[in-house]
Amino acid sequence: MVLLGAHVSISGSIALSVDRARELGCTTFQIFTRNPRGWISKKLKDEEVEEFVRRRREAGYEVVVAHMPYLPNVASPEALSWRRSVKSLAEELQRCEMLGLDYLVCHIGSHMGKGIERGIAQVARAVNETISRVEAKCMILLENMAGQKNSVGSYFPQIRAILDKVDDQKRVGVCLDTCHLYAAGYDISVKEGLEKTLSEFDESVGLKALKVLHLNDSRGKLGSHLDRHEHIGRGYIGEEGFRVIVNHKSLRGLPMILETPQDEYGGYEVDLEVVRRLLHDA
Ligand code: MN
Ligand code: MN
Ligand code: ZN
Numbered sequence: 001m002v003l004l005g006a007h008v009s010i011s012g013s014i015a016l017s018v019d020r021a022r023e024l025g026c027t028t029f030q031i032f033t034r035n036p037r038g039w040i041s042k043k044l045k046d047e048e049v050e051e052f053v054r055r056r057r058e059a060g061y062e063v064v065v066a067h068m069p070y071l072p073n074v075a076s077p078e079a080l081s082w083r084r085s086v087k088s089l090a091e092e093l094q095r096c097e098m099l100g101l102d103y104l105v106c107h108i109g110s111h112m113g114k115g116i117e118r119g120i121a122q123v124a125r126a127v128n129e130t131i132s133r134v135e136a137k138c139m140i141l142l143e144n145m146a147g148q149k150n151s152v153g154s155y156f157p158q159i160r161a162i163l164d165k166v167d168d169q170k171r172v173g174v175c176l177d178t179c180h181l182y183a184a185g186y187d188i189s190v191k192e193g194l195e196k197t198l199s200e201f202d203e204s205v206g207l208k209a210l211k212v213l214h215l216n217d218s219r220g221k222l223g224s225h226l227d228r229h230e231h232i233g234r235g236y237i238g239e240e241g242f243r244v245i246v247n248h249k250s251l252r253g254l255p256m257i258l259e260t261p262q263d264e265y266g267g268y269e270v271d272l273e274v275v276r277r278l279l280h281d282a
Contacts, residue, residue: 002279003063003255005029006268014044014099015051018059024268028063028255030105033095036069039084041091049098056100063255065212066096066138068106074126075109075119075152082122085109089140090130097136103212105141105175108153108162119152124165131171141175141211147184147225154184154225156204163209174209176201177259178245179216179230182237185223189241198250213256215246215275231260232271243278252279 005026010017014033021029034041056064069092072085089106096104111119127140142159145151153159159174166172178188186200187193201207217235220226233239245251260271 001027002252003028004272004275004279005255006258006260006272007031007067008268010034013051014048015055018052018055018061021061022059024272026272028061028065028257030065030067030257030259032069033066033092033099033101034069036067037071038069039071039088041069041095044095044098053100063103064099064101065103065105065141065255065257066092066099066101068092068104072106073109073112074106075111075123077112077114077118077122082126086126086129089126090134093130093134093136093138093140096138097134101138103139103141103173103175105143105212105214108142108145108151108159110148110150111152113150116152116158119150120158120161121165123152123162127162127172128165128167131166131168136171139171139173139211141173143175143177143214144180144184146177146180146220146227147223148227149225151225154180156201160204163205172209173211174205175212175214176210177214177216178237178242179214179218179235180227182218182222183220183224183226183228187222188245189222189237191244194241194244194248198248202250207250210250210254213251213254215242215256215258215271216260217242229260231265232258232274234265239274239278242275243281246275246278 005028147154217230219228
């Protein structure tokens with residue numbers, strides 16, 4: 001079975017995310033465990049957790065992914081904001097563990113002008129501190145960035161350098177976002193480019209570490225460094241690009257999660273339909 005899903009809302013209650021994923025026909029899905037726009041999270045209530053776990057079990061979801069909120073920056077060179085970000089990462093990992101989630105995806109972040117080496121060191125420290133503080137089966141996945149100014153982890157050797165500094169490698173992996181790859185300059189829109197990108201990733205990071213794929217087309221051009229997601233087939237990666245991506249032997253077995261826009265063109269149902277057709281036609 002192909003694991004294909006989307007980032008669904010928890011609006012109303014976390015358990016409702018399961019129903020939303022089901023209605024879309026998702027075979028996996030991603031959530032925020034809380035409102036992603038603030039620093040504060042309300043404590044999870046036992047009933048809330050139990051209801052989510054029950055519905056998930058009933059629906060038979062083997063893999064469920066969480067995404068970190070927007071504000072934390074674990075690459076921050078500033079003591080105060082770094083500290084706050086680590087606290088948030090640890091809190092999220094704890095919440096994921098309570099909910100029985102499999103992976104917690106975290107954007108690698110920004111060094112805010114203090115240099116890539118500093119950023120790499122801060123991310124590794126953040127991860128080490130988090131995994132030593134929170135006992136969890138849930139893995140932390142570092143998500144590649146789009147090559148934005150001061151970003152850390154847009155390129156594979158930087159991700160390798162972070163992982164090399166992590167104390168317990170079993171607790172950390174990688175999530176690759178197709179939009180971010182393309183915007184960073186990896187041309188995955190054509191077969192040769194995808195092969196080159198994946199072999200570079202394998203040599204540098206190792207495909208074993210790759211646990212989740214975020215499927216998003218790119219509104220920005222190759223190397224634009226813009227993190228702007230587009231509907232599958234309507235951006236610069238294009239339908240033909242995605243046909244090769246979703247059917248690639250190194251990727252097809254991974255949980256694939258859409259984070260595409262919900263707009264006048266449509267919601268996830270449209271993009272899921274496109275990806276299913278591409279998987280089927282191959
Ligand atoms: Mn992300
Ligand atoms: Mn993503
Ligand atoms: Zn993005």
